[in-house]
Amino acid sequence: MGQNSIPLDSAIERLLEQTPVPGKHETAPLLDALGRISFKNLDALINMPPFDSSPLDGFAICHKDLAGASRDKPAVLRVIETLYAGDAPMKPLAKGECARVMTGAPLPSGATCVVRYEDTDNGKDYVQVPLSLREYQNYRFQGEDLRIGRRLLGKGEPITAAHIGVLASQGFTEASVFMRPKVGILSTGSELIPGNQPLSPGKIYDSNRYVLGARVAVSGGEPVFGPNAADDAPAIAETVEALLKTCDFIVTTGGVSVGDRDYMPLVGEMIRAEQLFRGVRMKPGGWITGLYKAPKIVLCLSGNPGAAAISFDLLAGPVIRRLAGASRVLPRRTRGVLEEPFPKTSDNRRFVYARMEGEKVAPSFSGSGSLATLTGCNCILDIPGGTPPLSAGDSVEVILL
């Protein structure tokens, strides 16, 4: 890598410094908001349950009326009304009175517990209760599950099925969400041909637009594809400029190392972009160029599909999540235990796709170019520079995908 190469963390920092915090948002019907990023802090507006209610089918009673009741000497109470879920109680309980209540029904004033049907004679006008209950036994308090003011969903949080449920229980039918950022994707290289046609000698199918396109979608962005450009700097520059007009961020692949046709740094000059960095001290895919054409970033990754995937996950993912409004943009990390040896020496910091189950981590050992071994991976091993070959059982740092 070049002498101007920088550590990965510095590269991520420079990119995030130049990433604008987005403000564009839209209103989505609640179910369509699944997986989107919340634009607002939402707090509980009503208590849940909204009123004291019965957790079961039975009789609402004042516990004092049951004092000393037993099988031999049951308490006998007058049933003054029947309350279904959805009813509003009309009558307070007087001494010696009770109300028949269904699950979810509001409790009348004076009731301090609920006795199950099955524990009574289930009488119609009068009911016999052969046991006593504690105060507030089988009693759901107003606000027991959720009190007014509690934070339900934070600005920048991804909206899950659980959020949708709790928002609906508060009467929300819509949610305010950040707009998805448009991410331009451009794969360069005269070896690339589109799929669905025979492969000619020396050519490979362009997988990068798909590798990156799917990752843009998973990161919360909307992929926008430029036409495939040949290894020709003016044509690439023109396409990048066109994408800059409509997109919030651009990722290119190919043309970043030191081969005779590695044009991306030149393209950066042609579009008068600032060079944020050239080269990141990592393997694979360290030939990364970061360009900045205010207020937008053009991130130029290796053309090698496996390297493009891993450097996208490490560098482009955080930028897209920031543009998408997410408050957490860096992936979670944890420690794991290697299930099998990793036989390579890592002079530079090295990243390897892997599969983690429980604490066990199995690296998907492969050259940087293999897409086939990525399926089933759910994390990336982060091996510090200067690490000798690793043995099974070694503790390793893991980035969760």
Next chain:
Amino acid sequence: MGQNSIPLDSAIERLLEQTPVPGKHETAPLLDALGRISFKNLDALINMPPFDSSPLDGFAICHKDLAGASRDKPAVLRVIETLYAGDAPMKPLAKGECARVMTGAPLPSGATCVVRYEDTDNGKDYVQVPLSLREYQNYRFQGEDLRIGRRLLGKGEPITAAHIGVLASQGFTEASVFMRPKVGILSTGSELIPGNQPLSPGKIYDSNRYVLGARVAVSGGEPVFGPNAADDAPAIAETVEALLKTCDFIVTTGGVSVGDRDYMPLVGEMIRAEQLFRGVRMKPGGWITGLYKAPKIVLCLSGNPGAAAISFDLLAGPVIRRLAGASRVLPRRTRGVLEEPFPKTSDNRRFVYARMEGEKVAPSFSGSGSLATLTGCNCILDIPGGTPPLSAGDSVEVILL
């Protein structure tokens, strides 16, 4: 629960026995196939790389021509052509010849290794190489990453970003995917009112349609909403029959326990459905009725939102995944270690939403009705019937969501 209640595993088994294996499929553009279920087994049609190629920018050479080369006595080779990625090599290497190659370029016949630019004098017509290389050093073999015939994607597998990349590298631009099943959702109960209006006394907002709708989407189905039906058996029966016409599976909430307005078993009789079971020995939400109106299932869950969510995850999720074509329909299980005590005795098998990080599991302790504590949960504790209160540090069975 009633005397006819059955264990959870038997209930799941009866439901899956009656779930038809789907055959309807469609062709989706590759990127739109993200997250869908593959309808076909797809195997590699070409080797990756498709030809022997260079992993770096340098000179393709026969290693025998470098035997004994050193800084003092470099090998000198004639450069006969330059090969870019995408080129087809025209000339085989004779003794003493080499070709300049860029990363990804095909290697000419006769080449057995590649020396990096940086390790040579980078000469134009003749190049000096001051070191020797092993046979096949810096050499990518045809099919090294992927051989013809290797399984890339199995029928019934969910399509990930990694699959999309490897399919694209094979020239696929589309994928054949199962159609999403249509899942009818009907929430019953006169206490329910739609959101976005003031709450009247005794009423609650209908969150179940959203709780279930979001879960249907996450499970790979398409939710179809019936009109909210009051607690009136003929009206509910009519709505269920209408949903049966267009949907592959129906889930209802409410009306399943023994309260005076628990109509779902009666609705089953009115639509002349077979009763697969009534009552499942689990907490919460054990009042579940399974109905079968050939060839479709109507699954009737508790109206309590938390209980509806957990019984949906345990019973409806597998049915929807089966209808969606997934080969794995039951959730993954693992063991974890309780981070805090769980103070309840579990007479029946009990399920509790929880959050697992590494091996540690924190139960979201709540009554069965709380949706608020579900946010952030990623698993369900599975506590066997007859378990006393649990202590921090106890080993527990966990169902991963």
